[in-house]
Amino acid sequence: MAEDISGKTGGKAGGTATGPFRKIEHIGIAVRDLDEAVARYERTMGTSCYKRETVESEGVDTAFFRVGESKIELLAATRDDSPVARFLEKRGEGMHHMAFEVDDIHAEMERCRMLGCTLLSETPRPGADNKLVAFLHPKEHHGVLIELCQAI
Ligand code: CO
Numbered sequence: 001m002a003e004d005i006s007g008k009t010g011g012k013a014g015g016t017a018t019g020p021f022r023k024i025e026h027i028g029i030a031v032r033d034l035d036e037a038v039a040r041y042e043r044t045m046g047t048s049c050y051k052r053e054t055v056e057s058e059g060v061d062t063a064f065f066r067v068g069e070s071k072i073e074l075l076a077a078t079r080d081d082s083p084v085a086r087f088l089e090k091r092g093e094g095m096h097h098m099a100f101e102v103d104d105i106h107a108e109m110e111r112c113r114m115l116g117c118t119l120l121s122e123t124p125r126p127g128a129d130n131k132l133v134a135f136l137h138p139k140e141h142h143g144v145l146i147e148l149c150q151a152i
Helices: 034-045 083-091 105-114
Strands: 023-030 051-055 060-067 070-077 094-101 125-127 131-136 145-151
Touching: 023 083, 023 145, 034 060, 034 070, 070 083, 083 094, 105 131, 105 145
Parallel strands: 023 070, 094 145
Antiparallel strands: 023 094, 051 060, 060 070, 125 131, 131 145
């Protein structure tokens, strides 16, 4: 059995206990052409996109695929000044964020704020796929933009 190096005590035997991040809810991938990307991912993953949704407040068009208990979210910009458009301009296509499911997004935002994480918004915002979402800046997480999400 692998050794639990978390330093925590009181977890379940076998190191199966997790923290307040319940699971990787989805991984977000920034793409230039959503239709083309959906067709490509449908072929490769052997499954159909189950939802497409535009979140106008974030300037983003999204498409979702199920992968076991996680999802893939393809993201394309709906306008040139949206965060995803700026990401594509700077870094090109590729992995954009990793989303963790939490039970209480307000509590988790506060917990992360107390730890010194930079939050990209003061309060949770409505995201795609019936979620409240908030983002943690990538600079404190080794280059990864982290999304906290709670089902609504
Ligand atoms: Co997301």
